[in-house]
Amino acid sequence: MSDVFLGITNGVLYGLIALSLVIVWRSTSILNFAQGAMAMFAAYLGMTMSSHGLNFWACFAIALAAGFALGGLTERVLVRPLYKRPEINSIVVMVGFLGLLESAAAAIWSTAPRTLESPFSQIYFEHHSTTISLSPFALFQIISALVIMTAVGAIFRYTNLGLQLRAAALAPEVARLLGVRVNRLLTFGWMLSSAAGVVAAVVISSSGSIGLSPTIMDGFFVYGFIAAAIGGLESPVGAVVAGLLIGLVQQFLQDYAPSGISSFAPVIILVVALMIRPQGLFSTTKARRV
Amino acid sequence: MISIANLSVSFGAVHALTNVSFDAAKGKITAILGANGAGKTTLLRTITGLEEAASGEISLEGTSLLNMRTEDIARAGVGHVPEGRGVIAEFTVLENLRLGSLAAKVNFQDGLAEQFELFPVLGERRSQHAATLSGGERQMLAMARALIAKPSVLLLDEPSLGLAPLVTAEMMATISQLCEKQSLTVLLVEQNAKSALKVAHDAVVLHLGNVVAAASAQEVASDERLRQYYLGLVDQ
Numbered sequence A: 001m002s003d004v005f006l007g008i009t010n011g012v013l014y015g016l017i018a019l020s021l022v023i024v025w026r027s028t029s030i031l032n033f034a035q036g037a038m039a040m041f042a043a044y045l046g047m048t049m050s051s052h053g054l055n056f057w058a059c060f061a062i063a064l065a066a067g068f069a070l071g072g073l074t075e076r077v078l079v080r081p082l083y084k085r086p087e088i089n090s091i092v093v094m095v096g097f098l099g100l101l102e103s104a105a106a107a108i109w110s111t112a113p114r115t116l117e118s119p120f121s122q123i124y125f126e127h128h129s130t131t132i133s134l135s136p137f138a139l140f141q142i143i144s145a146l147v148i149m150t151a152v153g154a155i156f157r158y159t160n161l162g163l164q165l166r167a168a169a170l171a172p173e174v175a176r177l178l179g180v181r182v183n184r185l186l187t188f189g190w191m192l193s194s195a196a197g198v199v200a201a202v203v204i205s206s207s208g209s210i211g212l213s214p215t216i217m218d219g220f221f222v223y224g225f226i227a228a229a230i231g232g233l234e235s236p237v238g239a240v241v242a243g244l245l246i247g248l249v250q251q252f253l254q255d256y257a258p259s260g261i262s263s264f265a266p267v268i269i270l271v272v273a274l275m276i277r278p279q280g281l282f283s284t285t286k287a288r289r290v
Numbered sequence B: 001m002i003s004i005a006n007l008s009v010s011f012g013a014v015h016a017l018t019n020v021s022f023d024a025a026k027g028k029i030t031a032i033l034g035a036n037g038a039g040k041t042t043l044l045r046t047i048t049g050l051e052e053a054a055s056g057e058i059s060l061e062g063t064s065l066l067n068m069r070t071e072d073i074a075r076a077g078v079g080h081v082p083e084g085r086g087v088i089a090e091f092t093v094l095e096n097l098r099l100g101s102l103a104a105k106v107n108f109q110d111g112l113a114e115q116f117e118l119f120p121v122l123g124e125r126r127s128q129h130a131a132t133l134s135g136g137e138r139q140m141l142a143m144a145r146a147l148i149a150k151p152s153v154l155l156l157d158e159p160s161l162g163l164a165p166l167v168t169a170e171m172m173a174t175i176s177q178l179c180e181k182q183s184l185t186v187l188l189v190e191q192n193a194k195s196a197l198k199v200a201h202d203a204v205v206l207h208l209g210n211v212v213a214a215a216s217a218q219e220v221a222s223d224e225r226l227r228q229y230y231l232g233l234v235d236q
């Protein structure tokens, strides 16, 4: 049972990052390699406010707002000129942006990890004098991830905005012919994606055992990226499920396999998954139209 | 009225349209005829801003549509059912229709009732994915999705393509009825000159990007030279 809780606690973070990548990939066919760094940067912006006396929730809200803004700005300024260019251009630009954000963060806030004080205890719950590997903080982590995932899912599935977002991704030209302001929606998609990543970054920065540093998201990003790939890149549900799967497998390997193996877990899962279903576990589309 | 004046469009060295001029009268059906590659699709795509004009003018009731964005042209009341219909296969019939209604800010439920009356089969299939529809049903869905926004102009790119003759005849009858009831201005692009000329008021014949005739449908239909050389209509 312990493994399950620990696995899920980490898995939701991978799932969030994967979801964030999928939103952007589906709408703009761009792999946002700077996604983790953008989340890190927004989390720093929120965290600096705590030194001005703001409480955790206010800092969280500011980080989210910064995430929205950074996502929108990135799409407008960096990404928009890339849409009609070969894929390599976007890879170079996004990796460059990743480096830029990380060095800027190091210059502004130094590389020493900082922790954002959260109102949640990290002490495990006890039940009939047995400890469960679940703390109030872990619960907060899981719930906030689930809230964001549900919110994103609900926006896509049930709202007019979501319908237009999906149309803009599936058939941009048809959407335009129906009066959909596709450019604005793409900006909004980036904002939403960026904010989802920020939730992961804020959770990581308030977890006492890790804290926030300029490169902290790199490792999480790799796992999130692999989760997105396993999920088939197109599928938000696939991304989330694959994220959880990676968290669980990693935890089980850590506890039952020879030491050191667990860090290879995502790669092992990816290789196995791609051997079974090369198009990704949850992908249904054969070819992209965008 | 849609007014096209000296319109030229090129793709690199290919002159898809050269100095095209004609007016499409308000509340009338204007058939755009011509063989494959004549430039019919390019004409419609340029009207809705999907292709860029090299020179010339396109105006709707005196307002220039050039330099307007596709989505704004759509919002100005130009509905365009593209070649291949453009229904979103991953969406249900209802989702496709809802998408069509959003930008126009019309009442969706009212519009829906209207479209289901016009195309009853869409009502029956409302919860199905568009991927499961037949060719004729897809064409109906594409038209209903454009019509639900209450356009004043409807551009149809080969609506009869791939349809059985009987379905085509029905489709043409519906277009004719719509044009009359809603005083819709229709540009009907067709390779199938015979069925288009039956319902059209006016006709424009394109050949390799040039207008070879622009007259009443009757005149075009009775012109032997046009029938033989450009419309592929051989008398028995």
Ligand SMILES: Nc1ncnc2c1ncn2[C@@H]1O[C@H](COP(=O)(O)OP(=O)(O)O)[C@@H](O)[C@H]1O
Pocket: B011, B014, B015, B016, B034, B035, B036, B037, B038, B039, B040, B041, B042, B043
């Ligand atoms: N995107 C494009 N790029 C290059 N050439 C094109 C493009 N679209 C159309 N053309 C060319 O323009 C001409 C007119 O094409 P089109 O408008 O599709 O004709 P039609 O619809 O009458 O069959 C053809 O010679 C076609 O090859």
Ligand SMILES: [Mg+2]
Pocket: B040, B041, B042, B083
């Ligand atoms: Mg064509």
